Amino acid sequence: MKAIVCVKQVPDTSGVVAVKADGTMDRAAMATITNHDDLAAVEAALELKDKTGCEVIVVSMGPPPAEGMLRELIAMGADRGVLISAREFGGSDTYATSQIIAAAVNKIGVDKEDVVFCGRQAIDGDTAQVGPQIAEKLGLPQVTYAADIDKDGDKLTIKRLLEDGHMMLSVETPCLVTTVKELNNPRYMNVGLIQECFDKPLDIFDYEALKDEPLIDPDTIGLEGSPTNVYKSFSPPAKGACQMLEGSDRGTVDELTGILADKHLI
Amino acid sequence: MAFDSKDTAAFKDVWVFCEQRDGEIMSISHQLLSEGRKLADDLGANLCGVLLGCGIPEDAAKQLGGYGADIVYNIDHEKLKVYTTDAYTKAICDIVEEKKPEIVLFGATNIGRDLAPRCAARLHTGLTADCTHLDVDVEKYKAFLKTTSTIDVDNTEFMPGTNLKMTRPAFGGHLMATIICPRFRPQMSTVRPGVMQTQEFDDAKAAACKIENFPVEITDADIHVTVEAVEKTAKKLVDLIGADIIVSVGRGISKDPEKGIAIAQELADTLGGVVGSSRACVDAGFISQDHQVGQTGKTVHPKIYIALGISGAIQHKAGMQDSECIIAVNKNEDAPIFEVASYGIVGDLFSVGPMLTESIKEILAGK
Structure with missing residues (x-):
């Protein structure tokens, strides 16, 4: 039995967001982290490993430095990593990305007892689309927004979050589950495993490695194969019209509420 | 075909x-x-x-x-x-x-x-x-x-x-x-x-x-997934999207979260509004997730948005910057929230908040 976890390395947008002169993100100037929802997916897989002894495989698509993140996840307890990285895969939208990741998962192999985990969404794109689209491409049932997971044999019982409550769902393996960060508290890297993590297997799937997979077709991967394209990108103008009031005493407060009353806002 | x-x-x-x-x-x-x-x-x-x-x-x-x-x-x-x-x-x-x-x-x-x-x-x-x-x-x-x-x-x-x-x-x-x-x-x-x-x-x-x-x-x-049950949250959730007035709290309430939320609630009650929050307060467990405004919370555009002790992280601004009138109260004059605010007061929400409530009560009483 295997737990295959799809993870993404993202810029840390909680810190300083670096912008280039042309208005696009300067990713190289920003620190990177493992996407939060994806860490919850890794932890869910590791908990499954604690219970069942299953193999945990972490998979990421990204530039070569993402290997460092995969090593860290191995130091948390994952057994091996797969980095999907090739120039041909660059510029992919969610459709093309899920096509490529699904091909890689297919190459790893999904057996009857296996579970594929993804984080709900990545903080850089915030689309939440890649998980369900991988499931569709692999023909697997999906459960998204998982906030609690219980596995008994080949049956999973999952609490799926709704805005106004939740659903209790059951599904048989193999299936794909997307996790929210509220699911668990990811464990820290283990000192012993940190020392071992560079000895564990980490495969690189480049274009050559995946090109014979049925899902890989030049028409469905990379920039050319992406159904969506950027038409324009722009920065919102700075508002900069804030009226700063002097002081912070009752007089200042009365001045403000006076303005609001004059404008009939209150 | x-x-x-x-x-x-x-x-x-x-x-x-x-x-x-x-x-x-x-x-x-x-x-x-x-x-x-x-x-x-x-x-x-x-x-x-x-x-x-x-x-x-x-x-x-x-x-x-x-x-x-x-x-x-x-x-x-x-x-x-x-x-x-x-x-x-x-x-x-x-x-x-x-x-x-x-x-x-x-x-x-x-x-x-x-x-x-x-x-x-x-x-x-x-x-x-x-x-x-x-x-x-x-x-x-x-x-x-x-x-x-x-x-x-x-x-x-x-x-x-x-x-x-x-x-x-x-x-x-x-x-x-x-x-x-x-x-x-x-x-x-x-x-x-x-x-x-x-x-x-x-x-x-x-x-x-x-x-x-x-x-x-x-x-x-x-159908490969069976629905065993659908549970509604028993608690009445706050209706941020329908609200005309939102008073939100941020990390600034950390030193006394209960008091900070009470101050926001009183101000909101006075104006007939509801209480919102930044992600920081939800993550810290001060307030429930249904109050969260921002890219991963709710997108709102009320008539008045009052931000108490909210620094204005990008992800928060994304959810509220289109409000008609934004009032920001923050101790730090360089807080990014002032970039999107209409009116700003540099001060402590624990003193400015209650004064706002008092001042508005007086104006409303005079109407």
Whole structure:
């Protein structure tokens, strides 16, 4: 039995967001982290490993430095990593990305007892689309927004979050589950495993490695194969019209509420 | 004829997936129909609602006409009563393949964001998440850019055509991107609840709305996930999206969260508003998630938004910067929240907050 976890390395947008002169993100100037929802997916897989002894495989698509993140996840307890990285895969939208990741998962192999985990969404794109689209491409049932997971044999019982409550769902393996960060508290890297993590297997799937997979077709991967394209990108103008009031005493407060009353806002 | 998502000329009409829960149509559907109406008018096409459920009365379906729908496709099946990814995806893909809409809009709810990507992957077309603005007309799009961007619109070239121009924030509103899906149909997008405005209900339009039943075949073999139970949160959730006035708290309340929230609540009560929060307070466990404003919370545009002790992280600003009047109170004069505020006071929320309540009470008493 295997737990295959799809993870993404993202810029840390909680810190300083670096912008280039042309208005696009300067990713190289920003620190990177493992996407939060994806860490919850890794932890869910590791908990499954604690219970069942299953193999945990972490998979990421990204530039070569993402290997460092995969090593860290191995130091948390994952057994091996797969980095999907090739120039041909660059510029992919969610459709093309899920096509490529699904091909890689297919190459790893999904057996009857296996579970594929993804984080709900990545903080850089915030689309939440890649998980369900991988499931569709692999023909697997999906459960998204998982906030609690219980596995008994080949049956999973999952609490799926709704805005106004939740659903209790059951599904048989193999299936794909997307996790929210509220699911668990990811464990820290283990000192012993940190020392071992560079000895564990980490495969690189480049274009050559995946090109014979049925899902890989030049028409469905990379920039050319992406159904969506950027038409324009722009920065919102700075508002900069804030009226700063002097002081912070009752007089200042009365001045403000006076303005609001004059404008009939209150 | 076989379905071919690349045969773009074969597709017409604007569709809205009208989400219902427990037979009740959600307000996001009304917002999307109101927005879809404008797109359909610009294209000279019909606006159609797609309603999936079981035993929803025809009268409820016709109400969708009041928000702009010309036609409602009613897909009634016992296996559509409660949402499952498999049954809903099959029903949506069946009717899309049959009728070939040019545009399909979904609410970015926990259900819409589960369903739309699965459908897009099956139909082989593009999907753009969490759009905040939609246009088909290039001139209207240019007018939009003139007020919302730093682009020199008059000296910029724009690809002509009526492709759906789907604008969304990237990186928490720091950058905006307009996405198109030129080679495939339908063009699909999700829109967050609260982003689009609902038009006034039109009785005549509701009466004129055509209901067309669309039969689908769904069997147990199609459904791989079993719904064991659906539980509603017992607690009444705060209605941030419908609120005219929101008083939000941020990390500034950390030294005494209970008191900070009480101060915000009293100010909100005085103004007839509700209490919101930044993500920091939700993550710290000070307040429940339904209060959260921001990119990963709710998008709001109240008349007055009062930010108490909120620094203004990009992700928070993305959810509130379109409020009519923003008042920020923060001890740090360099806090980014002041960049989007209309009025700012540099001070401690624990003293300024109660004074605001007192001052407003006096003004209201004098009215």
